[in-house]
Amino acid sequence: xxxxxxxxxxxxxxxxxxxxxxxxxxxxxxxxxxxxxxxxxxxxxxxxxxxxxxxxxxxxxxxxxxxxxxxxxxxxxxxxxxxxxxxxxxxxxxxxxxxxxxxxxxxxxxxxxxxxxxxxxxxxxxxxxxxxxxxxxxxxxxxxxxxxxxxxxxx
Amino acid sequence: xxxxxxxxxxxxxxxxxxxxxxxxxxxxxxxxxxxxxxxxxxxxxxxxxxxxxxxxxxxxxxxxxxxxxxxxxxxxxxxxxxxxxxxxxxxxxxxxxxxxxxxxxxxxxxxxxxxxxxxxxxxxxxxxxxxxxxxxxxxxxxxxxxxxxxxxxxx
Numbered sequence: 507x508x509x510x511x512x513x514x515x516x517x518x519x520x521x522x523x524x525x526x527x528x529x530x531x532x533x534x535x536x537x538x539x540x541x542x543x544x545x546x547x548x549x550x551x552x553x554x555x556x557x558x559x560x561x562x563x564x565x566x567x568x569x570x571x572x573x574x575x576x577x578x579x580x581x582x583x584x585x586x587x588x589x590x591x592x593x594x595x596x597x598x599x600x601x602x603x604x605x606x607x608x609x610x611x612x613x614x615x616x617x618x619x620x621x622x623x624x625x626x627x628x629x630x631x632x633x634x635x636x637x638x639x640x641x642x643x644x645x646x647x648x649x650x651x652x653x654x655x656x657x658x659x660x661x
Numbered sequence: 662x663x664x665x666x667x668x669x670x671x672x673x674x675x676x677x678x679x680x681x682x683x684x685x686x687x688x689x690x691x692x693x694x695x696x697x698x699x700x701x702x703x704x705x706x707x708x709x710x711x712x713x714x715x716x717x718x719x720x721x722x723x724x725x726x727x728x729x730x731x732x733x734x735x736x737x738x739x740x741x742x743x744x745x746x747x748x749x750x751x752x753x754x755x756x757x758x759x760x761x762x763x764x765x766x767x768x769x770x771x772x773x774x775x776x777x778x779x780x781x782x783x784x785x786x787x788x789x790x791x792x793x794x795x796x797x798x799x800x801x802x803x804x805x806x807x808x809x810x811x812x813x814x815x816x
Contacts, residue, residue: 507741507742507743507760507762508739508741508754508755508756508760508762508764509741509743509746509754510730510739510746510748510752510753510754511752511753511754512749512751512752512753513731513751513752513753514751516753540729540731540753540755541727541729541755543753543755544729544753544754544755544756544757545755545757546727546729546755546757547727547757548704548726548727548758548781548783549703549704549727549729549779549781551729551731551753551755551779571703572696572701572702572703572704574695574696574699574701574704574706575665576668576695576706576777584663584665586662586663586664587662588662588664591664591665593665594667596667596668596669597665597666597667597668598665598666598667598668598671598695598698598699598706599663599664599665599666599699600663600695600696600698600699600700600701600706601663601699602699602700602701602702603703605662605663607662607663609663622731622777624704624706624779626703626704628703
């Protein structure tokens with residue numbers, strides 16, 4: 507049965523599944539997969555730490571997955587289709603799926619930024635668009651999502 | 662397009678949909694519906710404040726909705742099928758659906774406790790069991806969930 511734990515007991519990991527040309531943008535991003543630690547399957551809850559200079563992701567918009575962010579420490583910058591907005595601890599933002607509002611957070615400060623990210627897990631149906639780069643994420647015939655170029659060829 | 666806000670800009674509300682005999686347990690519970698404020702429909706994200714003596718809910722287990730809790734302020738007590746566990750800021754716990762592990766948080770201290778609750782919205786299929794009281798929540802033929810007594814009669 508469920509037992510509460512401190513977030514520091516859940517492993518913090520770096521790394522990304524992005525193709526190699528896009529590794530640098532998220533090299534300073536580290537995540538604790540809090541929801542996975544309790545075997546949750548319907549949504550993910552990640553505690554993300556961005557080192558100075560790092561981005562949470564490439565700017566992206568999901569077709570089928572709602573997303574939500576709450577800042578806990580530091581002052582990351584939110585980037586959406588409308589431009590930029592500074593965020594401070596206690597600020598929140600949500601992204602309903604299928605709006606095309608492509609978003610990410612970047613840390614332009616000299617100290618770490620920490621925030622919680624919640625996102626639906628709809629990996630067999632979700633298509634993710636990346637308006638700023640030659641990248642597209644879509645499920646293949648086997649139901650697994652793969653990174654493609656915008657012309658549909660594989661990375 | 663999405664604009665981040667401080668949680669204090671989102672209205673805090675009390676009240677409950679429980680039948681009248683169960684109002685007292687959650688009378689000191691107040692919530693800001695953070696996810697709803699951004700029109701998210703796949704999961705809820707509520708910032709919950711428990712006054713001294715209040716409970717987050719009656720102890721319950723969902724059949725179809727994963728749940729996740731992160732404590733931000735105060736020291737609420739987690740109650741599950743296994744008994745009680747104190748929680749402190751930075752502690753998290755998750756409840757995969759359909760395990761039967763009935764849970765709630767209660768505030769036995771003299772100061773407010775504040776935590777984030779994330780839960781899937783699967784209201785047309787979710788059945789919620791309340792092992793400690795004569796209560797059951799299940800969808801009717803119209804797809805809407807209703808509170809029933811354990812013998813199936815309406816409250």
